[in-house]
Amino acid sequence: MTVTPATLARLRLAAQWILPSSTSPTSGPADVVRWMTALQGQDFPGALWSIGLRSPGSTREDVEGAFNRGEIVRSWPLRGTLHVSAAEDLGWILSLTSERMLKSVASRHRQLGITTSDLGQVREVALSLLEADGSGEVPRAGRDELFAAFEAARQPTQTQRGMHLLWLLCVEGTLVQGPITGGAGSGTAQYFVRTDQWITAPRTLPREAALAELALRYFRGHGPATVRDFQWWAKLTLADIKIGLAQAGDQLESVQCEGATYYLAPETAELLKGTVPGARSVLLLPGFDEYLLGYTDRSAALAPEHADLTVPGGNGVFRSTVVTGGKVAGTWRKAPAASGAVVLSELFGELSPNQVKALEKSAEAYAKFLTP
Numbered sequence: 001m002t003v004t005p006a007t008l009a010r011l012r013l014a015a016q017w018i019l020p021s022s023t024s025p026t027s028g029p030a031d032v033v034r035w036m037t038a039l040q041g042q043d044f045p046g047a048l049w050s051i052g053l054r055s056p057g058s059t060r061e062d063v064e065g066a067f068n069r070g071e072i073v074r075s076w077p078l079r080g081t082l083h084v085s086a087a088e089d090l091g092w093i094l095s096l097t098s099e100r101m102l103k104s105v106a107s108r109h110r111q112l113g114i115t116t117s118d119l120g121q122v123r124e125v126a127l128s129l130l131e132a133d134g135s136g137e138v139p140r141a142g143r144d145e146l147f148a149a150f151e152a153a154r155q156p157t158q159t160q161r162g163m164h165l166l167w168l169l170c171v172e173g174t175l176v177q178g179p180i181t182g183g184a185g186s187g188t189a190q191y192f193v194r195t196d197q198w199i200t201a202p203r204t205l206p207r208e209a210a211l212a213e214l215a216l217r218y219f220r221g222h223g224p225a226t227v228r229d230f231q232w233w234a235k236l237t238l239a240d241i242k243i244g245l246a247q248a249g250d251q252l253e254s255v256q257c258e259g260a261t262y263y264l265a266p267e268t269a270e271l272l273k274g275t276v277p278g279a280r281s282v283l284l285l286p287g288f289d290e291y292l293l294g295y296t297d298r299s300a301a302l303a304p305e306h307a308d309l310t311v312p313g314g315n316g317v318f319r320s321t322v323v324t325g326g327k328v329a330g331t332w333r334k335a336p337a338a339s340g341a342v343v344l345s346e347l348f349g350e351l352s353p354n355q356v357k358a359l360e361k362s363a364e365a366y367a368k369f370l371t372p
Helices: 005-015 029-036 044-053 060-068 087-104 106-111 116-129 143-152 161-171 207-222 227-234 238-251 266-273 304-310 353-370
Strands: 072-078 081-086 175-180 190-194 253-257 260-264 282-285 320-324 327-334 343-347
Touching: 005 207, 005 253, 005 260, 005 266, 029 044, 029 060, 029 072, 029 081, 029 207, 044 060, 044 072, 044 081, 044 282, 044 353, 060 072, 060 175, 072 087, 072 161, 081 087, 087 106, 087 161, 087 207, 106 161, 116 143, 116 161, 116 190, 143 161, 161 175, 207 227, 207 238, 207 260, 227 238, 253 266, 260 266, 282 353, 304 327, 343 353
Parallel strands: none
Antiparallel strands: 072 081, 072 175, 175 190, 253 260, 282 320, 320 327, 327 343
């Protein structure tokens, strides 16, 4: 079957559980993260909303609770970038991706003077700092506390060296970001904890089974998507992707769009038998949401003339987006408390009266999400 880019975009809204459909059952924050496999998460408040908007009725406090209970975690499992994943999935994803990520930063670590011996020393420092004390509580430490411990061991943390040391400890699976700092519904960061203490039931998969699982879950949660999209998202070799698809391909459907093959879940393909939902939708998506960041080719949702307005200067910093009918139609930001508004939008064109009402409803949903 052949579909248009506009239909492709709306199918992605359904597959990603952004719009209610037969593919998106009632679910909590942890269910959302498991379905998506990994959601980009360097903007922490934005990541919380990415999860919340896919879990209707959930508040920010609910999403934070999933972190505090150890159901979901944040680390660097893909592309060297922070992502949120289900706690039990982190280890097997890193088993596929860590080697290539480590190779990609080897020259930078030489510039920072980070050696294997240095990594071993900070590992011992971190494990000692976070050693169980018999209280039953999992010990935790903030970034500054870990940096102070590294400095005490004569391991410099300036000029990004400290963050790269923490990155290495997380990519190798020693540490992970788990519970939220601050009060309920207002946390701005996470504590680091020992992975072996915080993730109590990690899944372990043989390599070929892990490749198949990652491929299947990516295309189910992001499809329609191409092999090229998946390769960009996971940064696996084409050989590994072929192994994964060889095992998972019979559980997927495919469609054609502008001469390319796109893979998707059977449940998503079923929507093509009727009217694909979302034509009249107006959504407020956070910056770095998987709706754009889940693909290397974003043209179905983002017109070329709007790319610089969404990612100013191509600097890699994505603004939060207003999405109408699957297309990026503007950007938005949280309004100052004194303004009396919920969000402030900058639209690329005029909205119809019905779209304005839909935008207001999306703003109300965001306000409810933020309400403790």
